[in-house]
Amino acid sequence: MPRTRRVAAALLAITQTAGGFLAPRPKCSTALRAATQEPVAEITAEPCNVVLTTTNCDFDSLAAACALASLWGRDPEFSLVPTHVVMPRGAVPVVQRFLAYHKHVLPVRGFKTIDGSDIEALGVVDASSAARLGRSKRWLSLAQSLHVYDHHVGGEGEESESLGLHATEVVVEPVGSTTTLIVERLRDADVTPSVPEATLYVLGIRADTGGLAYETTTARDADALAWLLRKGASQAAIAEFGVERISGDQRKILATALRTVESRLYRGVGVATVAVRSKGYVPGLAAVVEELLELTAADVLIMACEHQNGLDLIGRARPGAATVDLRTVMSKFGGGGHARAAAAAVPENDRKAMGAPRNVLDVAREYVLGQIPAEPTAAAIMTSAVVTLKDDATIADARRLLNAHSLKATAVVDASA
Incomplete structure (x- = not known):
C-alpha cells in the first residue's frame, strides 16, 4: 500500500476509535457527562498578589507597579505567591510602544486572567482614590x-473613595514620582x-518630574535616578521612549481643538477650554493638551x-498660574493629579446631572x-502720601529725604509748578 494511503488509513482508524484524540468532542452537559462517566474538571485556585496601575497607565504608574512587584518578590511576607501587575484600562501610547518590546520580561498580566478571589495582597500605586482604578476597584473588598x-x-477625588479608609499600609510622600518611593x-x-x-x-521618574524640571521634583528623585543609571539603565531606550509622539488620532483631535478652543482673560490669567468628541477612546490625550497649551x-x-466609553477631563497649567x-x-x-497637571473620568451620574460636555467644562x-x-491695584502696592522732591533740590537734600522716609527713589516735580 502506498505511504499516503497507509497514513490516511491510520488516521481513519484513530478517528473511529472510542476516545481517539481526533474524534469529535461531544457538547458539554451535565447529563452527557453523567452518561459517559466523564469526570468534571475542578477549577484550581491560583493565589497571587496583584499590583494595580491607574487607568490609562503612564510610565510612572507602570514603573512603580513593576518596582513594587519586584520588591514583594524578595520579601518573605509576600514572596510565597507570585505578584502580577495589572493595568485596569490600557496605557498611553508611549507605554504601549515600550510594552511591545519589553512586556515579556515584566510581570504584567491581563485583567481578565485574574480571579479576584485569588488575591492575597493588593497594591495600588500612583493613586489614593478608588475612582482612578476603574473596573478593578471591585477587587478592593476581595483582597x-x-x-x-x-x-x-x-x-x-471624594473622601468616600479614599483608599486610605481601608488600607493596611499607606505610603504617601511629597516626591516628584511614585516610582521614586519604591526605588x-x-x-x-x-x-x-x-x-x-x-x-x-528611569522612564517613570522622568515622566512625572519632566526630566527633573517640574517644580514638584525633589533631591530624592534625582538620587533615585542616579542610582538607576549606575545600575545600567539603557540610555538608548530612554532616548527612544522618553519623548511621547503624537499619533494620527491625537493629531486629528489637536487640529479640531485648535479651531474650537475658547479663551478668556480673567484677573490677568488666561483660561482656555475646549470640548472635543472622538468615535472611540483615544489614549494619550494628555500629550494633546500639553501641545495645545504650548x-x-x-x-x-x-x-x-x-x-463612547464616557467623558474625560484633562487639565494643564503653567507655573505662572500660581494659585490654580x-x-x-x-x-x-x-x-x-498634580496642581499643574490633573485629570478625571467624569462619573455617569455627574454627566447626566450637568448635561452636555460643554456644561461640564463650564463647571470646571x-x-x-x-x-x-x-x-492688586497700584493703591495696594504703593505707599502714601507721595513723597516728592523739587527739581532744584541738591543731592544732599535728596539723600536726607530718601533716608528719612526709607526710600530708594521718589518723584521729582517742577519747582515752579
Whole structure:
C-alpha cells in the first residue's frame, strides 16, 4: 500500500476509535457527562498578589507597579505567591510602544486572567482614590490586605473613595514620582534591577518630574535616578521612549481643538477650554493638551473629550498660574493629579446631572476662576502720601529725604509748578 494511503488509513482508524484524540468532542452537559462517566474538571485556585496601575497607565504608574512587584518578590511576607501587575484600562501610547518590546520580561498580566478571589495582597500605586482604578476597584473588598503608594499629597477625588479608609499600609510622600518611593526601598533592600527594569524605572521618574524640571521634583528623585543609571539603565531606550509622539488620532483631535478652543482673560490669567468628541477612546490625550497649551497663550487649559466609553477631563497649567490647583478642580469630578497637571473620568451620574460636555467644562472652568484672586491695584502696592522732591533740590537734600522716609527713589516735580 502506498505511504499516503497507509497514513490516511491510520488516521481513519484513530478517528473511529472510542476516545481517539481526533474524534469529535461531544457538547458539554451535565447529563452527557453523567452518561459517559466523564469526570468534571475542578477549577484550581491560583493565589497571587496583584499590583494595580491607574487607568490609562503612564510610565510612572507602570514603573512603580513593576518596582513594587519586584520588591514583594524578595520579601518573605509576600514572596510565597507570585505578584502580577495589572493595568485596569490600557496605557498611553508611549507605554504601549515600550510594552511591545519589553512586556515579556515584566510581570504584567491581563485583567481578565485574574480571579479576584485569588488575591492575597493588593497594591495600588500612583493613586489614593478608588475612582482612578476603574473596573478593578471591585477587587478592593476581595483582597486580604491593601497597600497604597502615592506621591499626590493631599488626596484625590471624594473622601468616600479614599483608599486610605481601608488600607493596611499607606505610603504617601511629597516626591516628584511614585516610582521614586519604591526605588528607594529596592535600593535599601539591596535589590539590583535588571537592565529593562532599571530603564523602566528611569522612564517613570522622568515622566512625572519632566526630566527633573517640574517644580514638584525633589533631591530624592534625582538620587533615585542616579542610582538607576549606575545600575545600567539603557540610555538608548530612554532616548527612544522618553519623548511621547503624537499619533494620527491625537493629531486629528489637536487640529479640531485648535479651531474650537475658547479663551478668556480673567484677573490677568488666561483660561482656555475646549470640548472635543472622538468615535472611540483615544489614549494619550494628555500629550494633546500639553501641545495645545504650548500653541496657545493660555495659562490654564482644560479639555473635555467625549467618547463612547464616557467623558474625560484633562487639565494643564503653567507655573505662572500660581494659585490654580487643578488637582482640587479634578477632585470635584472624582479625579486627581498634580496642581499643574490633573485629570478625571467624569462619573455617569455627574454627566447626566450637568448635561452636555460643554456644561461640564463650564463647571470646571468656574472652579478654576474661583481660585484666581483679584489683581492688586497700584493703591495696594504703593505707599502714601507721595513723597516728592523739587527739581532744584541738591543731592544732599535728596539723600536726607530718601533716608528719612526709607526710600530708594521718589518723584521729582517742577519747582515752579
